[in-house]
Amino acid sequence: MRIRVSAVLLLTSLLFAGMVAAEDEQQPAKMSAENRAAARAALEEFNSLIGGWRGVGQVRRGSNRGAWLEQAEWVWQLKSDQPALRYVVEKGNQLKTAKLTYDPESKSYTLEAVLPDGAKRNYVGQVEDDKLVLQSPADADGTVYRITVTRLNEKRTLVLFQKRGAKQKRFGRVAEVGYTRQGTKLAEVGGGSPECIVTGGKGTSTIDYKGKTYYLCCSGCREAFLDDPEGIIADAKERLKKKRAKKAAAAKKNS
Template identity: 55%
Template sequence: MFIHLITRRNTSVGVVGLLTLCTTWMAFSADAEPKSPPKAALIEALRDFNGVIGSWRGIGQVKRGSTQGAWQEKADLIWELKPKSTGIRFNVDEGKEWKTAILTYDEAGKQFTLTANLPDDTTRKYQGKFEDKRLVLEGADDKKDVHRLTLTMLNENRMLVLFERRPEQQSFFTRVGEVAYQRQGTKIAAVGGGGPICVVTGGAGTIAVMHKGKTYYVCCTGCRDAFNDDPEGILASYEKKKAESK
């Protein structure tokens, strides 16, 4: 009987030890798994917005052509390439209509989604389509008023963002404000104009990065971070896409 109890105890200890070993191995394996590259489909869906990446200075007007209530703001647009968040990040300084936002693409709904953090620290979700160089998005607030945001890409160095609102009982939108953005600094070459290409998104390469003694280019700090996290995966994806385009 005594020997039998010892045997059972040793067996239990062995099972616990084996489970502990398996759990430790699984945790180590999870940590050791290679990082997933940014979602290529989402990057491709947002490719038309490569031209807006960079730093901008904006002049906001409540009424076009009037200085009454006008303001100035700055905006930095970068790629955000995280496992659970792939899109274009807007960081706005001194903005009256928004503070930050991220533009993504809903693959299931086949539409763009912009989630904005507003000056009062609430969030608003807009959804819509991109047509004829205009991104038109709509979203409702707690009062069921519909807000419309229209981003118009005039060229590589200029864009407009129009904010409008339609109360629940109203059939038309009224203007809330508009920001005219001008790219800061000197002009850059248009995408595809013969300059360096971002190996992450295919946009205009403006930042040099190194890997194994070779120089590559990315378009923003978000792409730089993604490249540094997984240079082999990024370059493999880039070379594959380049080969497919030939």
């Protein structure tokens, strides 16, 4: 009888030890105080993102086809062992929620994202030229996804979504969301005044490029122009072309 009881106790102990070991494997190792401080310092680089934002999403820059509006908010998450920034999107087309963390050991950022359909996708990356560039591992089809966060200033942020197929060499644009901090007034629509080359709003300052002068409505548009002047100019020409066509159609209809 004693042998049987001892065997049962031994088996129970082994099972309990196995359960504890399995649970320990599932739990991430706690960060040291030094690493936690380093992770928080790295995330503080993005303090300008904290708060609420109004977003305008576009599949193609300058086109309203497939465009959408969304609300987003960045908040600190400091109660857990690992500091993080949480990103929550309302009516988002590309993301639903996400958590941004930093690993001092690998010196890289990780974005754990939940997509609008509930699927999950992780991205890893670093800061490149003041932009946070995050890339996912290839999925079952060999597709790689990339997110680029560009902070134009305290009031404007761009988030670019791209992907690259298994047989493709370059990333292609999926969509881009331009965020304006909540509580910030949008540029006024120009009426007889020079128009901003970026938004079409009222131009209040100028910038020279290849011998020509262009108008801008704010510092955010200036940085956007400097980031991609040829793309901005091409979009503005297309916008002007459509505006003239619409005006001509209206004049013809009223004649």
